[in-house]
Amino acid sequence: MLRVTQNLGQVNESAEDTLTLPFELRQKGRLRAVSDGGTELGLFLERGKVLMGGDKLVSECGRVFEVRAGVEPVITAHAPDWPSFARACYHLGNRHVTLEIGERWLRFAPDHVLEHLAEHLGLRLEHEQTPFNPESGAYHGHAHEH
Known part of the structure; x- marks a missing residue:
């Protein structure tokens, strides 16, 4: 090895x-x-x-x-407009969901509760098999001075 x-x-x-x-x-x-x-x-x-x-x-x-990045099951949620996209980012981010973010679309791991929330917010869902490359997070890779 x-x-x-x-x-x-x-x-x-x-x-x-x-x-x-x-x-x-x-x-x-x-x-x-x-x-x-x-x-x-x-x-x-x-x-x-x-x-x-x-x-x-x-x-x-x-x-x-x-x-x-390997192919894996994901949910891609497409927003019909920018306000719906922003609202979805806010609500999913508030739950600390790991997200990949594109132009008016979000991608996350399959989860029936999150899928229901995204649909409730007006997003159209696709179940896909594709590489998942989520955002690294607000503090990842940044140096902090104290």
Whole structure:
């Protein structure tokens, strides 16, 4: 098993293999996985940093792997107008829901309560199988001075 210990982020580095993971696993700093080429990997990365599609990971022996966001079940909610979109962002954000945000659309993990709320707010729902790339959050990756 190769030990992957470094995330170079979104650099222009060629990779010899890829690692496709759903969002739930891209949130973990410690993980056993198998690359798309069949290499067994042990990820020992900085905790609290979500792996993004396109990130380059480096093993202890120098092999480079590119992260890909895996296809998974999601709900994409389309708003008919900007006020409905803003209202949906407010209500779902107030519940600390992990969201991917596009132009008048929101994407979240399937949840019947959230689906009902989104429909109640006037959004049209689609059940899809697609990569999930939610927002990283207000404080993720920012330095704070005290």
